[in-house]
Amino acid sequence: EAQVTQNPRYLITVTGKKLTVTCSQNMNHEYMSWYRQDPGLGLRQIYYSMNVEVTDKGDVPEGYKVSRKEKRNFPLILESPSPNQTSLYFCASRQTGNSGNTIYFGEGSWLTVV
Amino acid sequence: AQSVSQHNHHVILSEAASLELGCNYSYGGTVNLFWYVQYPGQHLQLLLKYFSGDPLVKGIKGFEAEFIKSKFSFNLRKPSVQWSDTAEYFCAVTRRSGNTGKLIFGQGTTLQVKP
Numbered sequence: 001e002a003q004v005t006q007n008p009r010y011l012i013t014v015t016g017k018k019l020t021v022t023c024s025q026n027m028n029h030e031y032m033s034w035y036r037q038d039p040g041l042g043l044r045q046i047y048y049s050m051n052v053e054v055t056d057k058g059d060v061p062e063g064y065k066v067s068r069k070e071k072r073n074f075p076l077i078l079e080s081p082s083p084n085q086t087s088l089y090f091c092a093s094r095q096t097g098n099s100g101n102t103i104y105f106g107e108g109s110w111l112t113v114v
Numbered sequence: 115a116q117s118v119s120q121h122n123h124h125v126i127l128s129e130a131a132s133l134e135l136g137c138n139y140s141y142g143g144t145v146n147l148f149w150y151v152q153y154p155g156q157h158l159q160l161l162l163k164y165f166s167g168d169p170l171v172k173g174i175k176g177f178e179a180e181f182i183k184s185k186f187s188f189n190l191r192k193p194s195v196q197w198s199d200t201a202e203y204f205c206a207v208t209r210r211s212g213n214t215g216k217l218i219f220g221q222g223t224t225l226q227v228k229p
Contacts, residue, residue: 033216040123042204042219043158058216090157092217103217107157 002027006091006106013081013113021076021109023091029104030096032074036060037088037108046089049074050096081113116141118207120220127195128228135190135223137205147188148206148217149179158204164188175199197229 004025013019025032033048035058045058049068063085065077074093078085091106121136139145149161162173169181179190188205205220 035217035219040221042118042120042221043206043217044219045216048216102160102163105158 002104004091004093004104004106006089006109008109009107010110011112013111015082015113016080019078019081019111021078021089021091021111023074023076023106024072025074025091025093025104026072027093027095027104028071029093030071032068032091032093033058033103034064034066034074034076035090035092037090043090046076078111081111083113085111086113087111116207116209116218118205118218118220120203120205120223122223123221124224124226126226126228129197130194131227133190133192133195133199133225135203135205135225137188137190137220138186139188139205139207139218140186141207141209143209146208147179147181148208149173149177149188149190150204150206152202152204152222154201161190161203195225195227197227199225200227201225 007022030051034046035043037043044060046064047058047066049055052068052071055066055068068074089109092103094103095101118139147164150158151161152158161177162171164171164181172178177192179188181188203223206217
């Protein structure tokens, strides 16, 4: 079954304590991306990756880092989380080659920073 | 800059009522258009998408959307809603040119269907 898997699904952490949200896809997709969802703002792209070792900033990259060492994995790193990073995070992936290829989303990770 | 605007932030309907959710985008080039649905506590699911061809697109669960190029619109419709349609709905756009695949989302519309 085609899947994008995120972990953890729910996390409460404290300001400044580094955390990583993992994302893994089993569809051999080149393109992966992270979004955050906030009320009234919809989803906004944080970072994306066109392929292994190729990453770029989205619209709201501040406070986040990513890496793409393997095709299937695209972790999101918060080096020093702050309360304004409390949000619902979605990882997504798709096949490249056609800008209309369906994007698959993970189930979301609820992050609360206190 | 590319943007997507959803006119209705919160819609409340009774079962069997007809639904139309507005979506407008701003981009002069060719686009791909999507509607996603997010049921409470769940992830985004694709309802329907438009790439080219017939501007009236049919999706899952009885939803349809019409692309009107001259109005830069892609409104979502359903003739008769059910309580199970209660969810948040997102319109999204990607540019046809280039290959970043970046989805630009609207702010979302929360639909509440009363039984």
